[in-house]
Amino acid sequence: MSNPLMQPWTGAHGLPPFDALQAEHFAPAFQAALAQHLAEIEAIASQAEPPSFDNTVAALDASGRALTQLEHLFYTLAASATSPALQAAQRELAGPLAAHSSAVFMHQGLFRRVDSLYQQRAGLGLTAEQVRLLERMHLDFQRAGAQLAPQARARYAEVMTQLAKLNTRFAQNVLAAESDYQLRLTDEADLAGLPDFVRAAARQAALDRGLDAGVHVITLSRSLIVPFLTFSARRDLREQAWRAWVGRGDDTGATDNRDICRDILALRAEQARLHGHACYADYALEDTMARSQQAVLGLLERVWHPALAAQAREREAVQGAMAAAGANHPLEAWDWRYYAEQARRARFDLDEAEVKxxxxxxxxxxxxxxxxxxxxxxxxxxxxxxxxxxxxxxxxxxxxxxxxxxxxxxxxxxxxxxxxxxxxxxxxxxxxxxxxxxxxxxxxxxxxxxxxxxxxxxxxxxxxxxxxxxxxxxxxxxxxxxxxxxxxxxxxxxxxxxxxxxxxxxxxxxxxxxxxxxxxxxxxxxxxxxxxxxxxxxQFGQGYETLRYTASALVDLAAHALPEAPADVVAFERDTLATWGLPAEVGMNHRLTHFQHLFSSAGYAAGYYVYLWAEVLDCDAFDAFVEAGDAFDPEVAARLRACILSAGNSREPGEAFRAFRGRDPVVEPMLKDRGLLLN
Incomplete structure (x- = not known):
């Protein structure tokens, strides 16, 4: 049987034949694509002509087209439409794909050509975009270990392969924990407090799972569990749902991620040491706008203390709603959203069921x-x-x-x-x-x-x-x-x-x-x-939401700032939150054992702070439209498109923002937008 992944993709706009794909098609397709890419790399590295931008840098950028399109497709399906067979393929391929990346970016012949061009880049007559590509490509090689000694390069490649396998296991465990969970609501008493739109979504979730008529199901999808925690009058069921939601990966069953988190942190610490850094956070932040732990902590602290004060004010309103409802139990994490909604409704005469x-x-x-x-x-x-x-x-x-x-x-x-x-x-x-x-x-x-x-x-x-x-x-x-x-x-x-x-x-x-x-x-x-x-x-509830986000960012940074992995990631998380004084009823956006930003890949490792960093930029950027007097001002929109949206990574981001805004960003618009700007 022919493999559709190894034939030309003739769908509209070059899309693959989705309806013909099977999980077993991927391994042989990847095997062929990896071999083809390695052959292309060898051809670039071994050519007799001296290195030039076109025959080395541009050629490297153009190489591996079959592999790139296959990877985009594979990771899309693995995230959005997986199956046991596809998950098995993902586990099988994680190691070889990581090893291939190391083979490319540790290729000494190729790196020598790129490095030679990098050293003389000022005199090559390149465009600004070509210089940027050369600099970024050179950094890709450096950060992948190309400049390490041979023994260290070999160990580095092993570390990256092990990390890829662990990342895959972590993500699959989270998916299994989420997809397996069902809080079944079987009678009217179980549905107490739930507005029609929540009932309809829970009923549809039950139908999607083939359950009997009349059954409603709460899943761990944020768009279903958050409304349930907000509206359900059944405190016992709220607690069940909340514990399942925050407990993903923190268990003793097949989806336990505690040891996987620890092993990933240990390997990342070793990765950083191989680069000469004291910890992974220093390695990761080296290639960011923030550049350092101090800069990140400075921003997080800038919002933490105002957010604590705002949440304390919100707590008074929440406890007032509890008193009005005759609730005499302690305020717990599974109570917050329910009574915060009551307080919001009383204070602003606003009912989400009326809005939705x-x-x-x-x-x-x-x-x-x-x-x-x-x-x-x-x-x-x-x-x-x-x-x-x-x-x-x-x-x-x-x-x-x-x-x-x-x-x-x-x-x-x-x-x-x-x-x-x-x-x-x-x-x-x-x-x-x-x-x-x-x-x-x-x-x-x-x-x-x-x-x-x-x-x-x-x-x-x-x-x-x-x-x-x-x-x-x-x-x-x-x-x-x-x-x-x-x-x-x-x-x-x-x-x-x-x-x-x-x-x-x-x-x-x-x-x-x-x-x-x-x-x-x-x-x-x-x-x-x-x-x-x-x-x-x-802005009501921004103290609570800001603390939940910032707590996750602080734990992320603290975990990756360690020179060695903690023996117990759950205890480390708990101790870190206690040090910062996070109120127990608030919690985190993501606990370590299901924190996919950090452990499904390295994409946001030591980097969950970036949403707040970017919020400083976005609030200041939108003020350009406010100052123009029109949220759709054509001149500001054209400048936004040219300087930021169209530019990709062709210019340094600080320079791109200054080109759009005319100056460096300021933090006050973000604090004002969150209601955290102290007078």
């Missing part, structure tokens, strides 16, 4: 497209004839203002047992002028699907997530660089969240809400009075 019918998913997708059209002249043409890897995937051709093709956008919005939690953007193909490649960009969300025949209704937080991921999507779609290595979101980690978090601002613009937030049954627009309540209540 105005935020149907389809209308919010239309809103995010419309904002992109008004800002950047983009058009989005639905292509239902272009199938994705799952029936939930929706495909759109993205057109420039003149009707020419900009790229392809695919969106997968719903939670499934075969899909990891969270929300993310990834490319199926990056943009590159040198390769003639238009981008194919995918957004994944995990919204709880509405009942059959009814729309999926989003919370305000869900809408923010929708816009956030599309901000990443625009970063990929609007990329306009010559070289694939610099395209789209391949920027420094504490800069990558700027476009996504900046785009969140438009979801709350009154003109956008008035146009698109319409009641799904009556088509009435969001009433002015309700909009005013939403705006008035916007």
């Amino acid at each position: 019918p105005y935020f149907a998913l389809e209308r919010m997708v239309a809103a995010m497209f419309d904002c992109a059209s008004r800002l950047f002249g983009l058009q989005f043409k639905a292509r239902p004839d272009i199938a994705g890897y799952h029936p939930d995937v929706r495909t759109y051709e993205v057109l420039n203002a003149d009707g020419s093709l900009r790229g392809l956008f695919m969106q997968d919005n719903f939670a499934r047992p075969t899909k990891r939690s969270g929300a993310w953007m990834n490319p199926l193909r990056n943009q590159s002028r040198a390769l003639g490649a238009t981008p194919i960009i995918l957004n994944n969300n995990n919204f709880a699907r509405g009942a059959a025949g009814e729309p999926t209704l989003l919370s305000f937080d869900d809408v923010r997530t929708l816009f956030h991921e599309f901000g990443h999507g625009l970063h990929g779609l609007l990329s306009d660089v010559a070289y694939e290595r610099l395209a789209g979101t391949q920027v420094l980690r504490d800069f990558v969240e700027l476009p996504s978090q900046l785009y969140e601002h438009w979801m709350a613009e009154p003109s956008v809400l008035k146009q698109f937030a319409r009641h799904w049954q009556t088509d009435e627009p969001l009433p002015d009075a309700l909009l005013a309540k939403l705006q008035a209540a916007r």
